[in-house]
Amino acid sequence: MSTTTTVNPLDGAKAVDRAPDKVRGAHRRWWLKPRFVISGAIVLLMIVMAAFPQLFTGFGPGPTENCDILKSNQPPSAEHLFGIDIQGCDYYTNVIYGARASILVGIVVSAIAFGIAALVGALAGYFGGWVDAVISRICDMAFGLPFILAAIVVLQLFGERNVWTVIFALALFSWPGGVRFMRSSVLEVRNREYVQAARLLGAGNGRILRKHIVPNAITPLLVLQTLGVGGMISAEAGLTFIGIGLTPPAVSWGLQLAAAREYIDAAPHLLMFPAIFLTITVLGFVLFGEAMRDEFDPKGK
Amino acid sequence: MNKPHEAAPSLLEIKDLRVEFATRQGVATAINGVNLSLQRGRSLGILGESGSGKSVTARTIMGLLDTPPARVTHGQILLNGEDLLAVNAKRRRSLNGASVAMVFQDALSALNPVHPVGRQIGELYRVHRGYSRAAAKRAAIEMMDRVRIPAAAKRVNDYPHQFSGGMRQRIVIAMALALDPELLIADEPTTALDVTVQAQILELLKEQQSENNMGLILITHDISVVREVTDEVAVMYAGRIIERGPTAELLAHPAHPYTRGLAASIASEELKGQQLPAIPGSPPDLLRLPQGCSFAARCPLADQACTATIPVLQPVALQRDTACFKSEEVLVHA
Amino acid sequence: MLNTQLEQQPKDSVQGPLMEIRGVKMHYPVARAMPFGPRKTVKALDGVDLEIRQGETLGIIGESGCGKSTLARVLSGLEKPTEGQVLFEGQDINTLHGAERAQMRRNIQLIFQDPYASLNPRMTIEQILMEPFEIHPDAVPRSGRRAKIAELMALVGLNPDHLERYPHNFSGGQQQRIGIARGIALNPKVLICDEAVSALDVSVRAQVVNLLASLQQELGLSYVFIAHDLQIVRHISDTVAAMYLGRVIETGTYDQVYDRSAHPYTQALLSAAPELRQEPGKSRQLIMLQGDPPSPIDPPSGCRFHTRCPVARPSCATAEPGLDPVGEGHAARCFFPGPIGPTNN
Numbered sequence: 001m002s003t004t005t006t007v008n009p010l011d012g013a014k015a016v017d018r019a020p021d022k023v024r025g026a027h028r029r030w031w032l033k034p035r036f037v038i039s040g041a042i043v044l045l046m047i048v049m050a051a052f053p054q055l056f057t058g059f060g061p062g063p064t065e066n067c068d069i070l071k072s073n074q075p076p077s078a079e080h081l082f083g084i085d086i087q088g089c090d091y092y093t094n095v096i097y098g099a100r101a102s103i104l105v106g107i108v109v110s111a112i113a114f115g116i117a118a119l120v121g122a123l124a125g126y127f128g129g130w131v132d133a134v135i136s137r138i139c140d141m142a143f144g145l146p147f148i149l150a151a152i153v154v155l156q157l158f159g160e161r162n163v164w165t166v167i168f169a170l171a172l173f174s175w176p177g178g179v180r181f182m183r184s185s186v187l188e189v190r191n192r193e194y195v196q197a198a199r200l201l202g203a204g205n206g207r208i209l210r211k212h213i214v215p216n217a218i219t220p221l222l223v224l225q226t227l228g229v230g231g232m233i234s235a236e237a238g239l240t241f242i243g244i245g246l247t248p249p250a251v252s253w254g255l256q257l258a259a260a261r262e263y264i265d266a267a268p269h270l271l272m273f274p275a276i277f278l279t280i281t282v283l284g285f286v287l288f289g290e291a292m293r294d295e296f297d298p299k300g301k
Numbered sequence: 302m303n304k305p306h307e308a309a310p311s312l313l314e315i316k317d318l319r320v321e322f323a324t325r326q327g328v329a330t331a332i333n334g335v336n337l338s339l340q341r342g343r344s345l346g347i348l349g350e351s352g353s354g355k356s357v358t359a360r361t362i363m364g365l366l367d368t369p370p371a372r373v374t375h376g377q378i379l380l381n382g383e384d385l386l387a388v389n390a391k392r393r394r395s396l397n398g399a400s401v402a403m404v405f406q407d408a409l410s411a412l413n414p415v416h417p418v419g420r421q422i423g424e425l426y427r428v429h430r431g432y433s434r435a436a437a438k439r440a441a442i443e444m445m446d447r448v449r450i451p452a453a454a455k456r457v458n459d460y461p462h463q464f465s466g467g468m469r470q471r472i473v474i475a476m477a478l479a480l481d482p483e484l485l486i487a488d489e490p491t492t493a494l495d496v497t498v499q500a501q502i503l504e505l506l507k508e509q510q511s512e513n514n515m516g517l518i519l520i521t522h523d524i525s526v527v528r529e530v531t532d533e534v535a536v537m538y539a540g541r542i543i544e545r546g547p548t549a550e551l552l553a554h555p556a557h558p559y560t561r562g563l564a565a566s567i568a569s570e571e572l573k574g575q576q577l578p579a580i581p582g583s584p585p586d587l588l589r590l591p592q593g594c595s596f597a598a599r600c601p602l603a604d605q606a607c608t609a610t611i612p613v614l615q616p617v618a619l620q621r622d623t624a625c626f627k628s629e630e631v632l633v634h635a
Numbered sequence: 636m637l638n639t640q641l642e643q644q645p646k647d648s649v650q651g652p653l654m655e656i657r658g659v660k661m662h663y664p665v666a667r668a669m670p671f672g673p674r675k676t677v678k679a680l681d682g683v684d685l686e687i688r689q690g691e692t693l694g695i696i697g698e699s700g701c702g703k704s705t706l707a708r709v710l711s712g713l714e715k716p717t718e719g720q721v722l723f724e725g726q727d728i729n730t731l732h733g734a735e736r737a738q739m740r741r742n743i744q745l746i747f748q749d750p751y752a753s754l755n756p757r758m759t760i761e762q763i764l765m766e767p768f769e770i771h772p773d774a775v776p777r778s779g780r781r782a783k784i785a786e787l788m789a790l791v792g793l794n795p796d797h798l799e800r801y802p803h804n805f806s807g808g809q810q811q812r813i814g815i816a817r818g819i820a821l822n823p824k825v826l827i828c829d830e831a832v833s834a835l836d837v838s839v840r841a842q843v844v845n846l847l848a849s850l851q852q853e854l855g856l857s858y859v860f861i862a863h864d865l866q867i868v869r870h871i872s873d874t875v876a877a878m879y880l881g882r883v884i885e886t887g888t889y890d891q892v893y894d895r896s897a898h899p900y901t902q903a904l905l906s907a908a909p910e911l912r913q914e915p916g917k918s919r920q921l922i923m924l925q926g927d928p929p930s931p932i933d934p935p936s937g938c939r940f941h942t943r944c945p946v947a948r949p950s951c952a953t954a955e956p957g958l959d960p961v962g963e964g965h966a967a968r969c970f971f972p973g974p975i976g977p978t979n980n
Contacts, residue, residue, distance in 0.1 A: 193753035196713055197817065200745055201767045202737035211766070215757045350836035465927035466699075495698035496863065497924045500907040504923070522837055525910035559838075566841035568870035569914060573889075576848065577870070579841035583806040599838075 036291040042284030049096060050103035057093045075269055083269045086259060094251060095273050101163050101252035102281060105170065106233035112171040113178050114225040120175070121182025121221070122214055126190055126205070132183070139176040147173050148235065155244045166236055166245050174232070181224050185217040192216070219296045227289030230282040237278055253278045311338040311379070312516040313362070313484055318376035320357055322587075323369055329587040331357045331371070333540035336614070339533075341483060344510055344517035346527035346548060348563075349537035352584050355520045358537070359488045361386075362518075363403050364393050380484065399429055402477035404506075406489040408469035412461040418472045419445070419457030425479045444475040448505060467498035471505065478509055484516040485509075491526065503530055524563060528552055536560050539585050539595035542614060546621030556623040556632045558600045594625070602627040651725070652686035653857055654710070654743070654825055659683045659719035661705050665932060677931050679705040680716065681881035684958075687825060692851065692858040694872030694889065696865060696904065700931050701878040703861045707829035710859060711745040712736075723825075741771065744818040748830035750810035754802035760813055761798040764788075767820040774821055787816040790853075791846060808839035812846065819850065827859045832867065840864075844871060865908045869893050874964075877901045880931050880939040883958060887965035897961040897972035900940045922975060938969070946975055 049056055074084040082091035124135040154169040155161060189195065195212050203211075239245030240254025241261075248255065253274040260270035320332040332354045339345050349355040360366050362378055364385065378385040380400060388396070405411045413421060422444050423437030432440060438457065445453035448471040461469055470490065477485055487506060491499035507530055510517040519531055527534050527548060535545040536557065544557040555561040562580035572578075582599040585591060593610055597603040606626050614622040617632060625631065661680040680702045687693050695703045708714040709721060712728050720727045728739050747753035754763055764784045768775050775783045788795040791812040802810055811831065818826055828847065832840045844867055850856060862868050868875060868889075875892040877885040877900065885898040893911075896902045903922040905911055912919045924943045929935055935942045941951035951970060958968045 193747045193749060194755040197745070197747065197753050197814070198755075198766065198770075200711055200713065200740055200743070201770050201817075201821065202740045203766070203770050204737075207770065211758070212755050216755065350838060467927045495928065496865070497698060497904060497907045498927055500909075500921060500923060503909075523910075524837075525908075525913055528913055529909040563837055566838065567910065568841075568844065568864075568866040570869070573870055576845045577841040579845055580838040581842070583808050583839055584836065 033291065035287055036295075039284050039287035039291055042280060043288045046099055046103055046281050046284065047107075050100040053093075053096045053100060056096045075267070082273045083267070085256070085270060086263065086267075091270065091273060094256065095253070095277055097251045098253040098256055098274060099277065099281070101246060101250060102233045102236060102254070102278065104163055105167055105236040106229040106285065108167050109170045109174055109232040110225045110229045112167075113174040113228065114221065116175040117178025117182045117221055117225070118214065118218060121179040122186050122209055122217070124179065125183040125186025125217075126209055126213055135179065136183070139179050142173060142176040145173060148238070151235070151239060152244050155239065161245065161247050162250055163246065166239065170232055170235060174228070178221055178224060178228075182217065182221045185220050186213055189213050189217045223289060223293040223296055226292055227286060229289070230285035233285065234278070234282050310340075310381075312341045312381065313337070313339040313518075314377075314379040315358075315362075316377040316379070318358070318361065318378065319374045320354075320361055320366070321372050321374055323372070324588065327588045330540050330590060331587060332361070333590070335376075335537075335540075335542055337535060337542070337545075339484070339516045339518065341516055342511070342514040343533065344507075344519060344531040346531035346534040347518060347520045347537060348522070348524065348527050348534055350522050350584060352539065352587060353537040354540040355522075355537050356488055359403065359486050359518065359520050362486060363397065363401060365403075395429070398425055398482065399480045400482055401484045401486065402480070402482040404470075404473055404477050404485065404487040404490045406492050408466065408473045408493075409461065411473050412469060414461055417458045417460055418464070419459075422472070422476050422479055425476060429480055440479070441475075444479050445472070447478070448472070448475045448509075450475075466494055467501060470494060470498075470502055474502070474505060474509070478513070481513060482515065484518070486518045486520070488520045489522070490519070492521070492523075499526075506530065524552060524567065536563075539587065539590060541595065541624065543596065543624045544622070545614070546618070550618075551621060554632060556617045556621065556628040557596075557625045558602055558627065558631055559596045561631055562599075602630060653689045653724065654687040655722045656683060656685050656710065657720045657722065659706075659709060659716045659721065661702070661709055661714065662717045675932050678881045678934060679931060680709065681934070683719075683878075683881070683883055685876055685883065685886075687857050687859060688873075689824075689857055690851070690855050691873040692860050692871050694868035694875040695859065695861040695878060696863070696868050696875060696892075696901075697878035698863070698904070698928050700880065700928050702881040702931070703878055704829055706878075707745060707827050707859070707861055710825075711743055711827050712740055713745070737770075741774075741821040742823050743825045743827065744821070744823040746811075746814055746818050746826060746828045746831040749834050750807055750814050751802060753814050754810060756802055759799055759801055760788075760805075763802075763813065764798075764817055764820060767817065771821060783820075787820055790819070790850070791816045792842075806839070807835050808842060811835060811843055815843075815846065815850070819854065819856070822854070823856070825857045825859065827861070829861045830863065831860075833862060833864060840867070847871065865905060866910050877904065880928065880934045882939060882968065884940065884968040885966065886958070887962070891962060891965040895962070895965070896974075897965065897967035898940075898969045899944050899946050899971075899975050901967075902975055903943075903945070940969075946971055 070088060074080065076083040080090050080092065082095055085091045085094060120135055124132040150173045151169045154172060155165065158165050190213060195208060198208050198212055236245055236252070237254035237257065240252055241258045243258065245254055246252050256274040257271060260267070260274070263270055315335055315337040318332055318335045319330070322329045322331050335354070335358060337345070347355045347358060357366070357371070361373060362385065366373070373386055376386070380396070385393070385396070412418065419438055419441040422441035423432070426432040426437040426440045427434070442453050442457050445457065450456060450468060450471055461472070464472065490506065491502050494502060503526065506517065506519070509515070517531070519527065521527060531548050533546065534548045534551055535542045536559065537543065538559050544551065544555065544560050551560070552564055555564055559580070562578070565578040566580060568577055580599055585595050585598065591597060591608065593608040594600070594603070594612055597607040600607065612624045612626050614624045617623045617628045659680055660678070660682055662676040662678050665675050665677055683702070683706065685693065695706060697703050709716050712721070715729045721729060723739065723742060728736070728743070731739050761784065764787060765780060768780050768783070784798065785795040788798070793809060793812050793816070802813065805813065832843050835843060847858065848871060851858060858871070860868060860871050872889045874886065875889050876883045877892060877898065879900050885892055885896065885901045892901060893905060896905060903924050906919045906922045907924070912921060922945060926943060929942060935952070937952040937955050938944070938947070941947040944951065948971070956968050956970045958966045960966045961972045
């Protein structure tokens, strides 16, 4: 594996020997790395839990069924693994159902941000000029607003807030980072030789973007947005906890934490279980994103 | 061991060197049993294309292989009898620069962009010989003069980017020569340079080698550069030396079909308007080396023996060895 | 439509050049060294005139910074020159727009230096070779495309069974063959080869040179062959232009430029290449030039070569020579053309 070939004097850096590529990095298959396996399992488990909570609670009643107000705040027992909440409902069922809001917010907000960033970033990076100037200035302005503060302001406008309200508020300001990211990765791909070759064949801008630029520039953004899922989940929990996010009758970890706050001495289990689930979920998504980044976008570190 | 020369003590002796690389697809054999020797004051060209193992050989001598993924599985590299593969890190550091030095292809990345060139040359004297700051600077200017950088005293405080490509390569050579090494390894030193500048740098290397009685190993893919500079040449293919001997003699009358093919595929003037006699196919995959001769698949003379067993280097003429079952035939027809 | 016009025209205009550039300048602004410092430009091409004739190869030689790669980009239409015209069959390719421009582009294709970089790593070979026909659906009817691709693969010496593979599964030489297959898919008239074989291994380079030569014969292509390998340029070219700092300094047939070089720079350049010096029957003496080529940001005054020229006289620093004839079809940009040194032909 020698590392030299004939090179044009102008671009010594581009020596065309790819042998080191094959050598670099993993010796094991990446999907067998422990970090990827563990975080992937957590992410998968949480997604299944959000989609089909019944699978985990037995096919029994939903979170607000079979409640007995007399049993309020009972600690964990054999019958009620996570104890009973203030309303006298089974807390295990409630925590499981709480996953849905968190995961939904995390994934949908990241997906929206991903879509906007991919499209807008690609346009800015590819066309440059005034298109880029306009988009970049809008991004700068959106960046200037503190993210959480902006979300709070928007959420204040709504009296009753469900999952979609929260998604709207978070998605509204979550894309500028992704746009910049996509823009710079498009700038890198834009002048590659295969893009020039397509242009010489007469390909139009739409085709070049669709077939050549976006597929080769999207991976870093995908990784970034995966890393962002955990952040969005904790943002939702945080907003809900301080009373600006979801409002009842929604079920979410943030709401459970907020309710548990007042009973921290009498019923610590009410705080503990949603907090554990929240932490593990956020950690799972962040580790998953990092594992993906190390594999697909080693430069992004 | 078929040493090409009488028993003069060797400056460098490589014995049955084997290097492997761990890759995603499996283990690639980059060097597969290389034997070489070089005397003081002689120059040796290692000729080969990418994947032949020529640069890996150089990096192994210098102790610059990244391990992992690379692994030296077998062999010795003796510099004045001392095995470079067995020395500890401290000894290695004191040998590098002082006894063996290397010139890289890319001069810009071989120099630190944030330090003036004079300081980078002078650093060697400060570290290895304990010179004072002023003495190191004087020595640096002297070295820059020696590699013919105009107005060296004025330019000693300039930064690498302020020099042109050719001048930067001269500075890299000055650094390599600073501690009077016994062995200089130049890995494609002129490949990135323009042809008029290339001529200057080759001239400088040749002259410094003979003036200082150094051993020089020149690694290149370019037959004409080897022919211009070196006394002996070793041709590498897929991790093995397939032919070695005195440069002029070997290139004029190759005994291995690969060497013959390389020499013939050059677009000389007589071939104008005709097809070039190209070697068909491409070099083998180092992950899946064939059972017999690595060149058999591309060789016009190959028969069953060639695909079944690996030919070893054997003497074919005075001071010449070739690893080919058909070398007699090749020599006659060349 | 323009398409039909183009297809009818060429046979009549065989006398004139197929492609021609006139007074082409390409100046790039460079970032100022200091705020409010003088705004400088790189004069990559500074008044270049060249002709490309039907079925012939024009070789371009010169060192880094001479403008040969910029020339490839301007000729192929990837970049619009700051000044001057790029004419294809008498029509300026940079005055066309939209569909007409796309049609024009089919005629001029570029083969890149780095074969791997010129292929989209996420597309299979089939997708890569299908693309030209998707862009120009009229070129080959849908039903005939697979056969056409198989034909292209065979033409460039690749196994048509490998269409499902990705570029990284191929060696450098094979990748360059794929690039060439894509380049000739739309039956272009001109192929611009910008260091097209420089990145290939020595043993593979000759194969690709042979392929280009046989394609030229079979398809009647015209080539502009840009390379720093001087032997290969001589091998493949009919006419050769030597460039220095954004200017053509000598043009002529390959043997005029190589064996009867009139410009001192051409002589020095050719003599510096060991492979040419070592040829039997040639008595080239190394003419060692001092220093590196100057920067194209501030080219020297007068003759641009006077700072390194072994035969320069004081007048060379003040006035610039024109590209004047020194023989039939042979021109040099020098006040004192002719051989330097006693042994140089």
